[in-house]
Amino acid sequence: MRTLNTNQELEAYLRLNNAGYAEWLAAIAQLLACPLAECRLPRPQAVVGSLSVLTVDAGIVCVLDVAQDMELHGCLVSQTLLVNAIQGHSEITLQAGSRLSTFPLAMVPAGQTFTLRAVEGSRLVLVYPVNEAVPAWPQPGLEVALAGHIHRFLMRSNYFQDHLDASNETQALFDRLERQLVSGQVDLPEELPVLDRRLVRVIEKIRGEREWEFDLQDLAHHCGASERNLYYLMKRETGMTPYRFYQRCRLVRVRRRLVDCQCDVPHISWYAADEGFSHLGRFAALYREHFGELPSETVQWRRRLQEQPVVETARRAMI
Missing domain, CATH: 1.10.10.60 (Homeodomain-like)
Known part of the structure; x- marks a missing residue:
């Protein structure tokens, strides 16, 4: 059966394609509003990945496509971060040593420093910030429900009417995720209908x-x-x-x-x-x-990123 999704999540909001080490590091640091201590790669001179970002007042939804094994160390978030693996294998380790699987979803609490590991070919979705706190003892299945809302959003993203429609849908996603965390109850979203084979x-x-x-x-x-x-x-x-x-x-x-x-x-x-x-x-x-x-603003986004001090620092580190 074919679903509405065609595995091109947020392609309309591509920001970096075939990104190198320095700009990849700078982009993630900027999006999560935190400095990154280190990014470990087996091939620092090779392409790291691609990145798409949709930004609204509530925060960002970011899709990362990882082109080689990667470890991001020293990430510190001031509010809850949701990380959802939709392809490949990845995990998060908190500073205290706890390991979180990103499948179906990892909830990183506010004020936590963490390490993200992802293997080559992984595709991750970052949703940040989520204003509600992560429950100490979440209901069984809560991660599945949160991931379900994210997947439904991504399926719809291929058919946004325009930027206004995309912004409204993204804001609605943040609202649904926060309501889900507040209630603590498992509320699975309705599945989107199977796409007619003629439309495929x-x-x-x-x-x-x-x-x-x-x-x-x-x-x-x-x-x-x-x-x-x-x-x-x-x-x-x-x-x-x-x-x-x-x-x-x-x-x-x-x-x-x-x-x-x-x-x-x-x-x-x-x-x-x-x-x-x-x-x-x-x-x-x-x-x-x-x-x-x-x-012109699409071009300028990457150029401004390349002008940041963290990019030059990362370049020197590679040399």
Whole structure:
């Protein structure tokens, strides 16, 4: 059975791709608002991983893709941190020596210094900060319930309408997690419906065929539905029309190129034109509508990160 998830969690909010040691360390320190004592890697000069972040007033939801075995030491959080492993193996060790499994979920109490270990190929979700305290004796299954809310959010993240929709859903996630911790009761969220197989074919075509230009008739023929049925089916099950999803996928591809850009002057107009956006002003407005920032701000985020003192310190340490 196919579910709504397609294993591309928060791809619309990619911040670092193929990140090196120094900027990886700086990004996590910045996101958790804490200095990191050390990051141990078997291959310090190689790619460490990729990182996506969605930020709202309540905090951040961050997805880490780990490209090699990693140990983060000396992390100190001022409020509760939730760490959920959705792929691979990882664990957290608190300063007192307690070990927490990140599957289904680890709850790191406020004021705790901890070490995070993750093997190559792991994918982790960090939710921080959560304002409620971790119960000393949580109800059996509470971690499963908290992880369930996070998974439901990630499944929906592929079909956010725009940045406003993404922000509202993220704020709602924080509210649900805090209510769950306050009550201490196990409240499993409802599962999202299985995605219709015709929609699976549509989504795979739009995502996988970069050169394909939108044609609703061709899309309907490809999935074996009428144009009218396809339109309403996709709108009902994902909240998006076929064209809106097609447009968002093109914007996400531009964002990935901007994140990867290491040139002095990013060729925003070139990247936009490659994805079929001929009017730069209209493209910039759409980009901001979907991601909450201008294309230039996406590039600047990584550049500002690279200018932080911790990055230079990490570089010297590697040398």
